[in-house]
Amino acid sequence: MEKYENLGLVGEGSYGMVMKCRNKDSGRIVAIKKFLESDDDKMVKKIAMREIKLLKQLRHENLVNLLEVCKKKKRWYLVFEFVDHTVLDDLELFPNGLDYQLAQKYLFQIINGIGFCHSHSIIHRDIKPENILVSQSGVVKLCDFGFARTLAAPGEVYTDYVATRWYRAPELLVGDVKYGKAVDVWAIGCLVTEMLMGEPLFPGDSDIDQLYHIMLCLGNLIPRHQELFYKNPVFAGVRLPEIKETVPLERRYPRLPEVVIDLAKKCLHIDPDKRPFCAELLHHDFFHMDGFAERFSQELQLKVQKDVRNISLSKKPQNRKKEKEKDDSLGEERKTLVVQDTNADPKIKDSKAFKIKGSKMDGEKVEKVSRASNASCLNDNGMSHIKTVPSTSLPDCSNGSVGCTRNPGMAIPPLTYNLSAVAPTINSGMGTISGVQSYRVDEKTKKYCIPFAKPNKHSPAGVYNINVTTSVSGSPLSDDSEADLPRVEHQH
Structure with a gap:
């Protein structure tokens, strides 16, 4: 890990922290996810190995790219491509909802990425705005595969405590342990209306x-x-709850087009067996009206290529900067390195200059401009060596802390924001926030995120607002079976 320079803390959660780092050799900016506990913790090891295993299998333009896996002092480090923007950031910027075409582009890519996972018999189980990254070119990348897993074999069961509550399908809420791809499709349905209206569809306070x-x-x-x-x-x-009269989506959101309501309803079918597959969703009229799908598919390929070029270009300035610093240092030596020719005629008072020339292949060489006897003076001059300041190495954060300034404006999976840096006036507990209407909460980490939810969307006071949460003995993933784990290069 010494080859990475730590640029700051991006986010932190229950199991780890994510740091923005720079590769000292290539200059590439990456996100490094460090698990807080050591390999001795069975749960941390299980989550880390599962994420490594799945991300090694999954290579797709709409999934975050795992670049490297390291292990140092019994701690796992996952190196990802760096993306500093999420759909949650957009929802905070536009509290009344995203532009219709932008929502189309995001949802098309989200469904495309989830469909790729499903085609490889993998379910994500934690689709939400925080876990949907967006590159500078507008390419969506799903992240945080710590709770993803392969589909269960016949007779095998899953844990029911997955997914953030607001995006949790009813089969998960009632404790069903035999579920499948439909839980991810339900989360997509929740995102459809949230992106266009700017508010969570089902903001429950308890299960x-x-x-x-x-x-x-x-x-x-x-x-x-x-x-x-x-x-x-x-x-x-x-x-x-006893519901005397329902408030369907079309009545709740009368301004949404019929095609949007239809897409959301299909994803949010109360019976999981009747929810469509991702391939079917991509052929919905929402994506094929006015030729959007065909047109955007071509545009998406250009966006992906642009991101690849941006990564390549980001490496070159770093190398050019090093070369420029080297040339500048050599230039200074050329100006100041003046050596008196002591073997020359005493009557000659002129000084003889020597030029040092840097070669990329052979390193620094000395070219003599005057007589050979002057070459011995270089060693005495003391200016023939160029001093460089070493860059900071990535510290080993054994205590879970990083000696750097936190940067809450960036979001890298699978973590929540550091609110203390964003809004110092926000209390860490349940309280009133000045200028903010309600809280967003990540159910996995129990840490509060930057809020954007609208008021008056909860159930009537005193009705079904009982603080009941699903409890699972041991840890959330303890009942999931695992296949053989991949071999990983260990670095001690």
């Missing part, structure tokens, strides 16, 4: 409140999910 929001919009759960709900010990003594 039961989340179910209330869903049922208020979509109606009662299917019989299987109702049965699972009442068998789940977490909900002992609690009854499902």
